[in-house]
Amino acid sequence: MKNNVYVYIIVMALVTYLVRVLPLAVFRKEIRSTFIKSFLYYVPYVTLSVMTFPAIITASGNTLYGLIGFSVALIVSLIKGSLPLVAVSACLAVYLSSLII
Secondary structure (H helix, E strand, O other): OOOHHHHHHHHHHHHHHHHHHHHHHHOOOOOHHHHHHHHHHHHHHHHHHHHHHHHHHHHOOHHHHHHHHHHHHHHHHHOOOOOOHHHHHHHHHHHHHHHHO
């Protein structure tokens, strides 16, 4: 079967169009439910987390090193560390754990 790039582009365009138009067609009135509003408010954060977490764990090539780096990043962020400090400490933890273990 020959791959047709134009079919892929048309399918991608239709899917993108449907994702953007469907909420406008379904929700014509203002959403008043606080539950649905809060659910929709947190959707971008959850989506980003779901996409990022597997990459954090598997980026180093070893799951254990990824978990160590994630744990260090979580602890530093809970201690109110800045974003650069959290990133550097996580990278340093992964690097040191790969040297030690």
